Every structure is written in structure tokens, then in C-alpha cells.
Amino acid sequence: MxxxxxxxxxxxxxxxxxxxxxxxxxxxxxxxxxxxxxxxxxxxxxxxxxxxxxxxxxxxxxxxxxxxxxxxxxxxxxxMGMVFQGSALFDSMTVEGNVMFPLEMFTKQSQSEMRDRADFVLKRVNLDDAHKKYPSEISGGMQKRVAIARAIVMNxxxxxxxxxxxxxxxxxxxxxxxxxxxxxxxxxxxxxxxxxxxxxxxxxxxxxxxxxxxxxxxxxxxDEIFKTDNEAVTNFVYSSELFKKVRQMYIEERN
Amino acid sequence: MGYLASIGSYAIMIVEVFRKPTKWRIMKSLILKEIDELIYGSLGILIFISFFIGGVVAIQTALNITSELIPKNLVGFATRQSIILEFAPTFCSIIMAGKVGSYITSSIGTMRVTEQIDALEVMGVNALNYLVFPKIIALLLYPFIIAISMYVGIFGGWVAGVFGGFSTSADFIEGVQLDFIPFHVTYAFIKTLVFAFILATIPSFHGFYMKGGALEVGKAATTSFVWTSVVIIILNYILTQLLLG
CATH class of the missing domain: 3.40.50.300 (P-loop containing nucleotide triphosphate hydrolases)
Known part of the structure; x- marks a missing residue:
């Protein structure tokens, strides 16, 4: 907390x-x-x-x-783990290198232990075929997954x-x-x-x-955001027609 | 006031670089990578420039000897003195400020822009030690390439002098050996080591503390080249006064 x-x-x-x-x-x-x-x-x-x-x-x-x-x-x-807006992956390192980086810096694990852990978290984020690729070689969505894997690798x-x-x-x-x-x-x-x-x-x-x-x-x-009357929130959240309709449907469904 | 604040920030950065060191296992590979990038990667351009500048110095000296009373070995003597005292340590450092300095500023600046430095700091890594310390250590090898530059520069002078018909080989070699003062080489290496520290730290400072986007990375690289050159020129004067004056 x-x-x-x-x-x-x-x-x-x-x-x-x-x-x-x-x-x-x-x-x-x-x-x-x-x-x-x-x-x-x-x-x-x-x-x-x-x-x-x-x-x-x-x-x-x-x-x-x-x-x-x-x-x-x-x-x-x-x-603490952090996923940055632009992923902030180290572009001189491979995907595996990026995920292993915190382990290399702060643990005394052997290379094989670190590799196993990196492999585990990369699989957890559904990315098991990009270990040897560099950040520039993968898509934005994959970069975000690598960033999440790097953020959670230290538990x-x-x-x-x-x-x-x-x-x-x-x-x-x-x-x-x-x-x-x-x-x-x-x-x-x-x-x-x-x-x-x-x-x-x-x-x-x-x-x-x-x-x-x-x-x-x-x-x-x-749930509360659908019901709120706060003008600033509704102006921000329901600024598009689509979300206005979604809110209307939600309220009708609840009623 | 802005300059004083920058000098203060630079001093604080230098202190931070040596605090909370990165694990040796990681640092070792970072240093080797920087040696490859900063030292080995600069060897070719320095050899090329040194050879031709040495040749030009020899030709210019020969063309300016108009009196029969001036001995012909002056061509070799002037080439040696120019190369060892000034060209190799000082002008090569200014060339390096352009090549290595811009690389350091732009690579660190890009890491700043793309939040890679923030990522290091969030993890609890001393980003300054991780990024700048290996560069300082790698550039401790800078005097070795300057020694090669001295040798190649004098060799370039010999080639231009002898094959251009400006001097005989014997006269040139006699000039190179004439009145040789070993302390001049020591003086050149002391300057080189000081310049190496400047080459590693001023571009790092400009990259690390830059703000903005891709355009600002380019501007930071230019500013870093200007300031690195200015500091090298000023320190060159001070060191020459202190060591030879």
C-alpha cells in the first residue's frame, strides 16, 4: 500500500x-x-x-x-518496477539482456539462474521467441511486454x-x-x-x-465513474460520443 | 551566473561518478566496450590525420627555409617539435572532442531522452557511475594512441620530406634526434591525460543533464564540442606555462 x-x-x-x-x-x-x-x-x-x-x-x-x-x-x-511510456529499454542490449539487467546488478545469481528467471518472466508476458532480438527489432507492443518483464523480474x-x-x-x-x-x-x-x-x-x-x-x-x-456528477470528470472521461453512449447504456442497465 | 551553476553541477557530477560503484563483473565489460569504442575506434582517423599533418609540417618548414645558413636538418627538428609538443597532444584532442565527444554526448543524451537513464535510477543504479566511469577509465589509454600519433606524424614528415625532395633522409633523421629533451614527451603525456579526463567528462555532462528531444541532443553535442575544445585550449595554455614556462 x-x-x-x-x-x-x-x-x-x-x-x-x-x-x-x-x-x-x-x-x-x-x-x-x-x-x-x-x-x-x-x-x-x-x-x-x-x-x-x-x-x-x-x-x-x-x-x-x-x-x-x-x-x-x-x-x-x-x-519497485517501472514501465515507462516509451518502454525505456536499453537499446544496446538484447531483450534477454534487458530483462536480466536488474538481476545482474543486484543479485549474485549465476548466468544460468538469471537466464532461467528471464526466460520465466518473458514467457509470463507471452514473449518466448524474442530473447536474442534487440529492442529496435521488435514492435511497440512487444517492447511494452519486455518492459513489464524487466519490471517484474525482481519480484x-x-x-x-x-x-x-x-x-x-x-x-x-x-x-x-x-x-x-x-x-x-x-x-x-x-x-x-x-x-x-x-x-x-x-x-x-x-x-x-x-x-x-x-x-x-x-x-x-x-463503477462509480459512471455515476459521478463531477463535471470535470465527466467532461474528461465522456468527451467522446462513444463513451457518452457507453455511460448511458450502463446507467440504463443498472436502472 | 549560469556558467557558475554549470561548473558547480559539473563538480557534483564528478563526485557522483566515483560514488556507489557498479559491480566489477559488469563494470569490466563496460570498460572493455568503451576501450573498443573510444580508443580502438579512433585509431584509424588519428593515424590518417597525423600522417598527413606531419607531412604538411615538414613541407611548410622546408619551403620557409630560404637562407643557406639554416641547416637542412631543421625540417626534421621542426617536425618533431611540432608533432610532440602540440599537434599530437592538443590538436588530436580537439579532433577527438569532435569524434569521441559528440558520440558520448549524443549516446548519453539519447538515453536521457528515451528515459533509459530514468530507468537506471529507478532501479537504484548510480547512472553516472554506470555511464561515465567506464569512459574515464577507457580514456586512460588515450596516451597510447597519442604515442602512435606522434610516431606516425614524424614518419609522415619523413615521407613528405624525403620523397618530396625537401630533405635527405639523413638530414631529417639527424634533425629528429637533435637536442632531444625527454621531458617534452613527459609534458605531452601529462597534457594528454588531463585532456583525456576532459574528453570523457565534459561531453558526458552535456549529455546527462540535457533536456528536451532529438533536436536538443544535436544541440547538446555541438555545445559539448565547443566547451570541450575551449577547456582543452585553456588548459593547454595553463599546463604549458606550468610545465615549460
Whole structure:
């Protein structure tokens, strides 16, 4: 569980996060949604410890990141997996090399043990024929799977995904969303996903936090998002005709 | 103020590079890769340039000797002095700032743009140690290619002097051996080692702390070349004053 309490963050004169408080539950796919520039990426970077909040605190299972020693912070980082928007795979390494990288850096496993583990997680993300390929030789969807495999190879307690399905076709995006949700349940981890893809909201949003201009405007579940009267949320989520119809059908079905 | 802030950031970067080292098993392969890329990969261009610059120095010197009172061995002497004292250590370093420096800035800058550096930091890896330290160690071998550059430059002078009819082989070799001061070679290697550190760190600084996208990677590579060259020229003056002045 990650607890965010009154987090403020600014860069120079630009106030990005203005008193965000929320809880991201363990074993759930927690979604942070909002328009571009609403502060989603800054929030996730604060959760990762890449940015220190100006005010407020973030605790990972009771450990307040800013109060930990550098060694404890490094240890906590090893419990975190991150899937970046552009995958951020090391392009000088093969797919297998990318997945083995955290193991090589932080474990004393032998090459064969690391290879077995990499093989296992690559199979888990349904990618068992690309071990020797380089990131530039595989599709965007496959790159995302490799990024997920690299993020889970160390058995993390926390998984962060920054717009994991941006740039993917709708079908691949749903596959990636479902994979993230399956992994969250299977490993019982705390997952936080930044997205502005409404398909993801409908598909995997067990808890949704809506940010607007650095303020938490709304939070709830995917069922609650259909019912909410919050104007900012409805304007954002139901901006397309398709989603307006989906909402209408949902409400009629419930009634 | 901006320059002072950059100098401060550069100093902090240097300290960070040597903190929290990467596992030796991984570092070893990174160093070997950088030696291949930065040292072995630069050998061809430095040999090519050194040979022809050595030849041009010999021809220019010979063409400027108009008085019969000036001994003919001056061609070999001037070629040796020019190559050992300045061309090999300083001008080769400026050429390297273009070749190796741009490569370092653009490769690290691309990693920054594509969030690969963020990925390293999220994992708890000291990205500066992982990326910059192997380059510093690899460039410790830089004096070896400068030694080759010195040899090839003087050889180029001999070829141009003798086969161009500007000097006899005996005169040229006599000039090369004339008044040889071994400390000049030491001085050249001291400069080379200092420049090697500059070549590894200033381009890394510009790549690591760059912001923006692909266009900014190109701009960072150009800025890094300019600053690496400026720092090399200034340090060349200071070291020459300190060691030979």
C-alpha cells in the first residue's frame, strides 16, 4: 500500500502538485487519470522517489521515503518496477539482456539462474521467441511486454506504469492492460498506472484518481465513474460520443 | 551566473561518478566496450590525420627555409617539435572532442531522452557511475594512441620530406634526434591525460543533464564540442606555462 499525504511539488514558479492525498491499495490496479499537464507523471516520479515532494509525505507500506537513509532508499527502489511510456529499454542490449539487467546488478545469481528467471518472466508476458532480438527489432507492443518483464523480474512489491499503452493499437493496448492487471493479482503487488486512455479506465480501473491542474479532483472505482456528477470528470472521461453512449447504456442497465 | 551553476553541477557530477560503484563483473565489460569504442575506434582517423599533418609540417618548414645558413636538418627538428609538443597532444584532442565527444554526448543524451537513464535510477543504479566511469577509465589509454600519433606524424614528415625532395633522409633523421629533451614527451603525456579526463567528462555532462528531444541532443553535442575544445585550449595554455614556462 502506498499512502500519499498532502503532497506538493513545484519546479521554479510552476506548481505541479497542489496537496495530493490518496491511498493506492495493494493487490489493486490503481489508475491516475487526467489531461496532459495535470501532474500525473510528476506524481508517479514522486512515488518512485525520483522527485522529492516540497511538502507532504509518501509512505510505502509505512516507510516514509524521505525519512529513509540512502541505503534504505536504494533497497526500497529494488522493490519497485517501472514501465515507462516509451518502454525505456536499453537499446544496446538484447531483450534477454534487458530483462536480466536488474538481476545482474543486484543479485549474485549465476548466468544460468538469471537466464532461467528471464526466460520465466518473458514467457509470463507471452514473449518466448524474442530473447536474442534487440529492442529496435521488435514492435511497440512487444517492447511494452519486455518492459513489464524487466519490471517484474525482481519480484517487486510496487509496479508503476506511465501511460503503458500510449502509441499502441486498441487491441494491443487492451492486452497490455489485462497483463498488468493479471500480474497485479498474481504477485499481489501495489500497481499505479498513469493513463489518459479511457479503455484502460473501463477495463482495469479498480481505483481511479482524477487529477486536474495538480489537484485531486475526484477518486473512486470504475463503477462509480459512471455515476459521478463531477463535471470535470465527466467532461474528461465522456468527451467522446462513444463513451457518452457507453455511460448511458450502463446507467440504463443498472436502472 | 549560469556558467557558475554549470561548473558547480559539473563538480557534483564528478563526485557522483566515483560514488556507489557498479559491480566489477559488469563494470569490466563496460570498460572493455568503451576501450573498443573510444580508443580502438579512433585509431584509424588519428593515424590518417597525423600522417598527413606531419607531412604538411615538414613541407611548410622546408619551403620557409630560404637562407643557406639554416641547416637542412631543421625540417626534421621542426617536425618533431611540432608533432610532440602540440599537434599530437592538443590538436588530436580537439579532433577527438569532435569524434569521441559528440558520440558520448549524443549516446548519453539519447538515453536521457528515451528515459533509459530514468530507468537506471529507478532501479537504484548510480547512472553516472554506470555511464561515465567506464569512459574515464577507457580514456586512460588515450596516451597510447597519442604515442602512435606522434610516431606516425614524424614518419609522415619523413615521407613528405624525403620523397618530396625537401630533405635527405639523413638530414631529417639527424634533425629528429637533435637536442632531444625527454621531458617534452613527459609534458605531452601529462597534457594528454588531463585532456583525456576532459574528453570523457565534459561531453558526458552535456549529455546527462540535457533536456528536451532529438533536436536538443544535436544541440547538446555541438555545445559539448565547443566547451570541450575551449577547456582543452585553456588548459593547454595553463599546463604549458606550468610545465615549460
Amino acid at each position: 502506498i499512502e500519499v499525504k498532502n503532497v506538493h511539488k513545484s519546479f521554479g514558479d510552476a506548481y505541479i502538485l497542489k496537496g495530493i492525498s490518496t491511498v493506492f491499495d495493494k493487490g489493486k490496479t490503481n489508475l491516475v487519470i487526467g489531461q496532459s499537464g495535470s501532474g500525473k507523471t510528476v506524481l508517479i516520479k514522486c512515488l518512485l522517489g525520483l522527485f522529492s515532494p516540497d511538502k507532504g509525505s509518501i509512505s510505502h507500506d509505512g516507510k516514509i521515503y524521505s525519512q529513509l537513509s540512502p541505503k534504505e532508499q536504494r533497497n526500497l527502489r529494488q522493490d 517487486p512489491k510496487y509496479l508503476f506504469c506511465d501511460e503503458p499503452n500510449s502509441g499502441l493499437d486498441p487491441r494491443t493496448a487492451i492486452i497490455i492492460d489485462n497483463l498488468i492487471q493479471e500480474i497485479t493479482k498474481e504477485y499481489d503487488i501495489t500497481t499505479v498506472v498513469n493513463t489518459h486512455d479511457m479503455n484502460s479506465v473501463m477495463e482495469i480501473g479498480e481505483k481511479i484518481v482524477f487529477l486536474k491542474n495538480g489537484i485531486k479532483e475526484w477518486e473512486g472505482t470504475k
